[in-house]
Amino acid sequence: MNRWRTIGVLGGMGPAATADFLARLAANSGAVDDSEQPRVLIDSNPYVPDRNAARAGVGESPGPALAAMARGLVAAGAEILAMPCNAAHGWVLDAATATIVPFVDMIAAAVAEVAALQPRPRAVGLLAVAATLDGRIYHHGLEAAGIAVVECDRAGLQGLVSLIKAGDTGVEVAIAMQALAADLAGRGAEAIIAACTEVPLVLTAAEVPVPFIDATASLVRATLLAARI
Template identity: 40%
Template sequence: MAEKNLGVPVLGVLGGMGPLASAQFMLRLTLLTPAERDQDHIPAVLWSNPRVPDRTAARLAGGEDPLPALLRGIRGLEAAGAGAIAIPCNTAHGWFEGMQAATALPILHIVDAAEAELLRLGVTPGPIGLMGTAGTLAMRLYQERLEPRGWTCLVPEPAEMDRLVSPGIAEVKANRVAEAHGPLAEAARALVARGARAVVLGCTEIPLGIAAGPALPFPVCDTIDALARAALHWAGK
């Protein structure tokens, strides 16, 4: 096994959902690592499969089940010697239980990572904004995990999803990152106007669009960075 041969933990990254978000995760994992030389970084294996069936379509429109493709990726990461798995896709966590049941490796949950990031930013339990794909919001991935811990999730109105959030995510997936900033930033500001003390960017495409323009004047939780920090914590960094 690669993990034993290297003598240090190997992080498996189940990615490709989408490819740019996975590449950004690897970049942020590297930049957030306290390192002075190559050897200080975490060994990692990226399984980037952009052919995983669309997660939102699977959940909302009877589309193809992504779980078999997700499990193939997990098997590949196991064979590569991974000691834990990070999935830089929020919506894929709708199949978290099925994935975790199929492997003995720990899967780092992105919602738990987001909560830790909020606390790191000094945001305590209370009202927060939540942006994400229609699938993530419909599955209530954040609400069911965070509300018992004292968080209240405010989500975009259906019209805001249709006009701002979903088009912004689509722009990032089409590599038109700069065009995504305006609609995504407008949606985030609307959540703060309704009482959110911070906004969770609960789709890993959204941080890329938000970062493509002026910084927002309120705390935002970048779930790419949050998951990278969780991976560093797992690896003892």
Template identity: 30%
Template sequence: MTGRLLRPRLGVVGGLGPRATADFYRKTIDAVPAENDADHISMAILSVPQIPDRSGAVREGNDKPLPWLIEAVEMLNSLDVEIIAIACNTAHHWYDALSEGSRAEIIHIADAAIDALLRQYRGNKAAVMATRGTLHSGFYQQRLQEAGIACRNPIGPAFQDAVDDAIRQVKLGNLEQAKLACAAAFEHCREDGLEAAILACTELPIAAEDMVPEGMLVIDASRALALTCVQRLRNPDRRRNAAM
């Protein structure tokens, strides 16, 4: 338990990967209409790049990352944070298990992203650009279906290969190559007549910067998560109503 002066309000499970966490931090700062430093939200970012590969674990059907994620959530709870954000889409495969043991509310990144999509989109299908593990888990597809939107990724391996490459190149720090791979993925969406896509991997917004095709709605799940966290913390009544 921290002292009251240094209590962080937002806890972030990060490092998955480090650039994606830095991007999430920047978006959280940008979401606050601050006039000075003190207007910003106090937060604790726990960056643990050593958490085992999430995508591979989901596809292989094992829970190797779960003990690490549980410990990260417990550590943030020990700091008495009000809410927790996990700056990794695939890690939300274990959302239920993590939420059950957390005093602080964990904001689900897919809920934030789909809420953002519904505010801007009236169509009935969207692509989900994500790791193979996130897609295998199915939580985006389920939530989209519940919202009346079908997950329709381009058919054939080239689209997912391009998404995988964009993610990998961001992790390697090869941002120009990442942008080219992301542009190729967007082109496959355009060729398939898709007008909306969700960037459902926290590396992808970095790769997508300045690459979004004209006329295509692209939802940044990291930005949606940051905005939701800020809104919940700046409006406690909204948070209470959401919990009812």
């Protein structure tokens, strides 16, 4: 018996991160066989306009593409929507208002998990690309909760994300990502958010010296909770 709403996924930002999100949805659903899993419709669309370029004012907005993807997924049967890309949440209202179905907000899910940490961190480090930092996508929610933000080395993080998007998830990339996390902790971050879906492809809590909130994992939990009938 199906106990789930059909999940629609605005994906492809990037494709490997979307595959990671799907694998974790399946692994965390609690299903003991296929028939207990949720149905998931995915639009893995790598042609959504570049979030960094749009945020920097030198490229078109991703909003219309995200809205079209949301409408397409709902037309195909999606009953709730989720988007495993942090930076794209700068245009989340375009996607969320394009249809009448609930949209599970990745940023809200991750911020809620940070705010629930005991003890609550006074400052949180963000492993995030420029579009996420400059869009203040996490700043709003964290600062509203009285938590300061420590930003990562942008150029360093972007270089690693580009390597991961090109398929390199090897040990050198992983070690460099660990160094970015250690740098955040060294500058006062009492917890760190993997605020880019490529980050957890090479970094897990075991390699981070402070509590580690993986926003992809937060979205998996929030999505499965919202999808349960």
